Amino acid sequence: MSRKPGKLYVITGPSGTGKGCICKEILKEIDNEFSVSMTTRPAREGEVHGKDYYFVSEEEFLANVEKGNFLEHARVFDNLYGTPKDMVMKQLVKGRNIILDIDVQGALQVKKAMPEAIMIFLLPPSLDELRRRLEGRATDSQDVIEKRLGQALNEIKLIGEYDYYVVNDDIEKAVSEVKSIMTAEKCRVPDKVTEIIKNYE
Numbered sequence: 001m002s003r004k005p006g007k008l009y010v011i012t013g014p015s016g017t018g019k020g021c022i023c024k025e026i027l028k029e030i031d032n033e034f035s036v037s038m039t040t041r042p043a044r045e046g047e048v049h050g051k052d053y054y055f056v057s058e059e060e061f062l063a064n065v066e067k068g069n070f071l072e073h074a075r076v077f078d079n080l081y082g083t084p085k086d087m088v089m090k091q092l093v094k095g096r097n098i099i100l101d102i103d104v105q106g107a108l109q110v111k112k113a114m115p116e117a118i119m120i121f122l123l124p125p126s127l128d129e130l131r132r133r134l135e136g137r138a139t140d141s142q143d144v145i146e147k148r149l150g151q152a153l154n155e156i157k158l159i160g161e162y163d164y165y166v167v168n169d170d171i172e173k174a175v176s177e178v179k180s181i182m183t184a185e186k187c188r189v190p191d192k193v194t195e196i197i198k199n200y201e
């Protein structure tokens with residue numbers, strides 16, 4: 001019997017908006033897979049290779065680009081990030097839903113390659129609050145924070161490319177909205193309705 005393919009959720013938005021936090025909360029409550037990206041960024045304290053990212057050299061990353069191993073990849077603030085293609089495809093074929101937490105450039109590449117992807121844009125309540133979050137996270141130098149903030153408005157201007165937007169003011173509310181999107185997508189009438197009708201014949 002053919003299995004229903006899983007759904008691909010892309011969660012994107014300016015750096016510091018809260019994508020990582022929201023994905024973590026969603027994964028605690030909903031049994032979805034998370035796509036672990038490859039990056040040339042050095043690991044931050046507490047980050048685990050294979051769980052948070054695959055931390056690799058620029059040479060290894062570029063070899064993967066050359067082999068066509070990425071669904072999308074982009075340079076984000078001086079480091080390279082990419083989504084390994086085979087892991088995503090394997091999960092979808094198994095009927096598992098998978099969540100990608102990636103930047104806006106990568107998100108638009110995924111939309112082009114897989115138009116069926118469900119595109120969610122996460123917004124900060126304001127750019128002042130985004131600055132507070134980036135500074136509060138204390139993982140980046142002031143120079144990197146300024147670059148991330150400088151990019152945020154340009155990214156927000158591309159919101160028309162997305163299916164859904166969620167403002168992350170209160171984290172619980174934002175998580176609940178993302179979960180509602182997932183529930184609505186589960187209830188969407190599929191292109192092939194024969195399987196549903198068969199249950200009633």
Ligand code: ADP
Nearest residue numbers: 015016017018019020021133137168169170171
């Ligand atoms: P991103 O993955 O989008 O770069 P993070 O998930 O790392 O962002 O969150 C950036 C910072 O903002 C973190 O310090 C996080 O604790 C904080 N944060 C996330 N969501 C909220 C929220 N709703 N209210 C206040 N702070 C938040």
Ligand code: 5GP
Nearest residue numbers: 015037073074076081082083101102103106
């Ligand atoms: P950080 O260095 O703070 O973990 O992530 C920086 C940015 O890179 C975030 O916006 C994050 O969503 C994005 N990112 C993480 N993994 C990928 C990926 O595989 N591809 C792309 N394009 N962006 C990614």
